[in-house]
Amino acid sequence: MEIKILKQMESTPKLNGWVNKGLTIEEIQDLETLYNQGNLFPTALREFLFLAGNFPNIGFGLHDNIWRLQQRAREGLADYELEITRPFFAFDHLDSCSSFTLVYLDENQEDPDVYTATPYLIEDFGEPFINRYKDYTFSSLVNEHIYRIKRGYALD
Numbered sequence: 042m043e044i045k046i047l048k049q050m051e052s053t054p055k056l057n058g059w060v061n062k063g064l065t066i067e068e069i070q071d072l073e074t075l076y077n078q079g080n081l082f083p084t085a086l087r088e089f090l091f092l093a094g095n096f097p098n099i100g101f102g103l104h105d106n107i108w109r110l111q112q113r114a115r116e117g118l119a120d121y122e123l124e125i126t127r128p129f130f131a132f133d134h135l136d137s138c139s140s141f142t143l144v145y146l147d148e149n150q151e152d153p154d155v156y157t158a159t160p161y162l163i164e165d166f167g168e169p170f171i172n173r174y175k176d177y178t179f180s181s182l183v184n185e186h187i188y189r190i191k192r193g194y195a196l197d
Contacts, residue, residue, distance in 0.1 A: 042066065046152055046180050047088040049187050056098040056190055064094035064107070076111060077128050077146045084151040085179040086130060086144060099186040100196045101133040101142075110134060114141045114158070121160040123170060131158075132179075144179055152178045 044051040054061050064072075069090045073082055081087065093099070094107050104110040114131040117139065118124060128146040135141070139161055144153040155177040160170045175197075177185070182197075189196055 042088065042091045044088050044092070046085045047092060047183060049184050050089065050092050050099070053098070053187055053191075054092070056187065059098035060096075061093035061098050062095035063092045064090045066091070069094070072107070072111075072130075076130055080146070082130065082146060083144065083148070083153045083179070085153065085183075086132070089132070089179070089183065099183060099190060101186075102135070103132075104134050107132075110141070114143070117141070118158070118160055121170075123160050125158070125171065129156075142174060142182075150178075152180045154178055155182050 050061070069082070069087055072090065073079060082090070089097070090107070093101075097103070102110075104113050110131050114134065125143075129143045130146055131141045131143045133142040140157060140159040143156050143158055145156065146153075148154065155174040156171050157174045158171050159168075174182070186196055188194075
């Protein structure tokens, strides 16, 4: 796969001793079938999965693997009797998916905006459970993580 957007990730396959491990094109297509009705994922997400979908060296938590992360994110929503009606793909999580980071798959953007889902906020605080994650696009978040890890800074 030609990498057009995640050039920094492509040029940083090893970071602090951790090595990216990607998915095959066939595995990416399987995920697209499951979570996007067979439509292609946004380019930046496809590139991420190809470069690091089995293990990313940039601090994204996959919850065992990317398939399990999708399952746990949806189970976490169900635990709070919530649903995301738009097609989405989770790519990072905290605390066993009590919160997770996602992109919507229907925004028609090669480099989609990033959102956080925190289902517990509705129950505990009455807050919206999905919010735009600062002004990050997928690639800008990846690049920010690379920058911070290289400098020994805490991840955002």
